[in-house]
Amino acid sequence: MLIIVPLTLDKGHTKSLRVNKFFTAMNVVVKAKLKFSTANHIFKLQTNGFLDIYHSQKCSDFISIRHGSFFYKSNLTPTKLLYMVYFWSKDHDQVMIIDELKISNRTCIDWCQFFREICSADLLRGSGVIGGPGHVVAIDESVIAKRGRGANAQARPIPQQWIFGGVDLITNQCFMRFVDRRDANTLLPIIRQYIAPGTEIWSDEWAAYRGITGMGNGYTHKTVCHKHLFKTPQGVHTNNIERLWSDCKRKFKRMNGTVRGFVPSYIDEWMWRRTRERDHYFSDIVQEIARQYPV
Incomplete structure (x- = not known):
């Protein structure tokens, strides 16, 4: 679908370009006239599909239309950038993306x-x-990355990584935090930070949770003993x-693991995906890129 996007030049001069409907908010031009000029600028479409703006017809200095955008300094063509964002938004695996776009790992x-x-x-x-x-918030902690061996026999083993979180049983909102320890000194401050006063909190009988009712935030704390039953x-x-x-870890299982730092x-x-409709992933990530990288 072709649309008209105006480019405002100095001295109020405006020239319209016919461009594809592709990231117009980020000033990425896919198709335009090969070359045209004004009194102060010359516009030239590169072979990679991006438009460069030269200060004058006698000057070799130019400002890329990508300048200051999320795609600044990228060597990918606009078409590949479009597919890159689209494939990622659809949660395709990286092997498929590399094969389809013929890009490096x-x-x-x-x-x-x-x-x-x-x-x-x-x-x-x-x-x-x-x-x-x-509101009722259920809390729990879980291992998100198992203990691993070091790089060699002399290296220290990589410790397992724990994650602590909670979910609102009414709104389904959640929070997650990586933790090195699961003691009260670590978990109770996180509860105070992420769970609003007056909340009823449900948990198992992990010892670190015993101090919840004494935190002074009006919390009500109820527990279930998993040794005997899963629901009281x-x-x-x-x-x-x-x-x-389980839902969170399913992605890592599908990826067959990942680098710990990622x-x-x-x-x-x-x-981020959990709070959005699947059909809106693409439009939402484009809008968020435009918000974080205004041009």
Whole structure:
């Protein structure tokens, strides 16, 4: 679909370009006239599909239309960038993306990591606080990365990585935090940070949770003993948070594992997707890129 996007030049001169409907908010031009000029500028479409703006017809200095955008300094063509974002938004595996776009493994890894950083920044905009009076939040901790061997026989083993989180049983909102320890000094401050005062909290009988009612935030704490049952006669359970762990880990199983340093960004990506409709992934990530990289 072709649309008209105006480019405003100095002295109020405006020239319209016919461009594909592709990231127009980020000023990425796919098709335009090969070359045209004004009194102060010359516009030239490169073979890679990007438009360069020269200051004058006698000057070789130019400003790429990608300048300051998310795609600045990228060597990928607009078409490949479009497919890169689209394939990532559809959660295709990287092997498929590399094969379809004929790009290097390093390029694919870097771009996918860039998209996950966009997700992380978007999540940080929110307070992350869940629950409140009349709400129930189930909490739990789980191993997200198992203990591994060191690089060689002399290297120290890689410790297992724990994650702690909670889910609101009414709104389905959640929070997750990586933790090195599961003691009260570590978990209780996180509960205070992410769970609103007046919330009813459900958990198993892990010793670190015994101090919840004494935190002074109006919390009500109810537990279930998993040695005997998964749900109390009063209805207390942790099924929702355990299902959350299962859904989250399913992505890592499908990937056959990942580099330990990338795990936090994959968790952020998973949480970002979880709060959106699948059909809106593509439009949402494009809008978020445009918001974080205004041009």
